[in-house]
Amino acid sequence: MSSETKTISVNGRDYRWPDKPCVVVCIDGSEPDYIEEAIKAGVMPWMQKVVEQQGVDLRAHCVVPSFTNPNNISIVTGVPPVVHGICGNFYYDRDGDREVMMNEPSLLRTPTIFKAFQDAGAKIAIITAKDKLRRLLGNELRFGADGAICFSSEKSDQATLAENGIENVLELVGMEVPSVYSAELSEFIFAAGVKLMERERPDLMYLSTTDYIQHKFAPGSEGANAFYAMMDRYWAQLDALGAVIALTADHGMNAKHDAATGEPNIVYLQDEFDRLLGPGRARVILPITDPYVVHHGALGSYATVYLPDGADIDGLTKQMLEIDGIDLVYGNREGCERFELAPDRMGDLILLSRRDTVIGTTAARHDLSGLDVPLRSHGGLTEQAVPLIISRPVSGLDRGRQLHNYDAFDVALNYARH
Numbered sequence: 001m002s003s004e005t006k007t008i009s010v011n012g013r014d015y016r017w018p019d020k021p022c023v024v025v026c027i028d029g030s031e032p033d034y035i036e037e038a039i040k041a042g043v044m045p046w047m048q049k050v051v052e053q054q055g056v057d058l059r060a061h062c063v064v065p066s067f068t069n070p071n072n073i074s075i076v077t078g079v080p081p082v083v084h085g086i087c088g089n090f091y092y093d094r095d096g097d098r099e100v101m102m103n104e105p106s107l108l109r110t111p112t113i114f115k116a117f118q119d120a121g122a123k124i125a126i127i128t129a130k131d132k133l134r135r136l137l138g139n140e141l142r143f144g145a146d147g148a149i150c151f152s153s154e155k156s157d158q159a160t161l162a163e164n165g166i167e168n169v170l171e172l173v174g175m176e177v178p179s180v181y182s183a184e185l186s187e188f189i190f191a192a193g194v195k196l197m198e199r200e201r202p203d204l205m206y207l208s209t210t211d212y213i214q215h216k217f218a219p220g221s222e223g224a225n226a227f228y229a230m231m232d233r234y235w236a237q238l239d240a241l242g243a244v245i246a247l248t249a250d251h252g253m254n255a256k257h258d259a260a261t262g263e264p265n266i267v268y269l270q271d272e273f274d275r276l277l278g279p280g281r282a283r284v285i286l287p288i289t290d291p292y293v294v295h296h297g298a299l300g301s302y303a304t305v306y307l308p309d310g311a312d313i314d315g316l317t318k319q320m321l322e323i324d325g326i327d328l329v330y331g332n333r334e335g336c337e338r339f340e341l342a343p344d345r346m347g348d349l350i351l352l353s354r355r356d357t358v359i360g361t362t363a364a365r366h367d368l369s370g371l372d373v374p375l376r377s378h379g380g381l382t383e384q385a386v387p388l389i390i391s392r393p394v395s396g397l398d399r400g401r402q403l404h405n406y407d408a409f410d411v412a413l414n415y416a417r418h
Ligand SMILES: [Zn+2]
Pocket: 028, 029, 067, 068, 069, 211, 250, 251
């Protein structure tokens, strides 16, 4: 390695220019047990080799709320939500009295690592499962024939050079457009990633899956192991093509139902506030909500609440903590400090539920008919542990440092021995 290795600075952090393609994979909802159980079952031979000999199995924390958007954006900016501004899948704009999906690039307060590297001449490739993340991840990138590549498997048939930096994706991958609720939606990402690694050899690649499987199947189950075995085969191919791979997750996943009955454990928080303050006086926001809720019914372990002027925050905090299933309640400032969130995108109270419990608004507003298996979900502190596995050994990393999933590019570019 030459002494004049280029370094790219973005959002207050420095990243070494990769001498081999660097691939960061965000496995949506990958509680660490999924990989451990799949290795035990003997269905991830490549991963087993990586964690036992070839690379390193670090553990990390994700950002709380342990939801998809804030964590994906943290990973690709290298900083927590207090800096980049994406604190949930959506938020309540108090001034405009409207609930806003956090899919709009205008809500992003910092550039991405990809933008900084592209400006310095790097080739970037980003593939996501659902299209909702694509525009945030590809924010400010230049596309076109020689630009970045950024598309979703959901809308892979609609990719154009102008918008996505690539066309004819289905031909390249040799698959049909998968259903948005399927394992194939994620498989498509890796199949495309391998083809792009062969054809384009990007400097940085980011592959981000969907947690449809993890919402349905527990670690070690047949459905989960088949999914992890599939990913293992593609990662082995990326490794064989010479990429340095960092694997992490946006959040974990836990059972949120009664083990005996299979019924979900739900605290309907809007009902509680309506009872205490009168109907509609407080507004409960569940930042897990997005347009695709069939697999979790918009139920997660995190909520934020906007209170009417003059509300007794201390008194309400005490009353909320008395509810069975509510574990932690913070005021805005305290909660935003603890979880590194942007105070202007959070309500007056932040509530987290117990490991086996989720928070809803009112019973009437949650459609549970799509839950064909007992509820598994995320959002809270109990889904904060995530894997951080590097396909190569690392050196120089302070072992006492609390790693986050948003250190994935840092570890892969600055500490992995290539
Ligand atoms: Zn997720």
